Amino acid sequence: MKMKSIAITGPTSGIGAETVKGLVLSFDKIYLMARSEAKAKAMIDTFPEKDRSKFSFIHLDLADMDSVKLAAQTLSGMETALDVLINNAGGILIIV
Numbered sequence: 001m002k003m004k005s006i007a008i009t010g011p012t013s014g015i016g017a018e019t020v021k022g023l024v025l026s027f028d029k030i031y032l033m034a035r036s037e038a039k040a041k042a043m044i045d046t047f048p049e050k051d052r053s054k055f056s057f058i059h060l061d062l063a064d065m066d067s068v069k070l071a072a073q074t075l076s077g078m079e080t081a082l083d084v085l086i087n088n089a090g091g092i093l094i095i096v
Contacts, residue, residue: 003083007031010089012039024051033060
């Protein structure tokens, strides 16, 4: 079954990267939410040309609440609804 959209945090290495590789054929739009745009773009470049247009990068640093809010606003401006959200990234946020 092909679904429309997915967003995944922590998609540029490890389990997140393998998850993206396994799901790329199942989605029309894939939002990579990560700290490093360079790593995200390098990952996108590993896919066949026909699949690269599916990807969009959204900057997200879970240790920075302003970044989290901006990423959420950015995503909600790009999609009215997601079919799947994978919260793969982790981090520690200390509020003082």
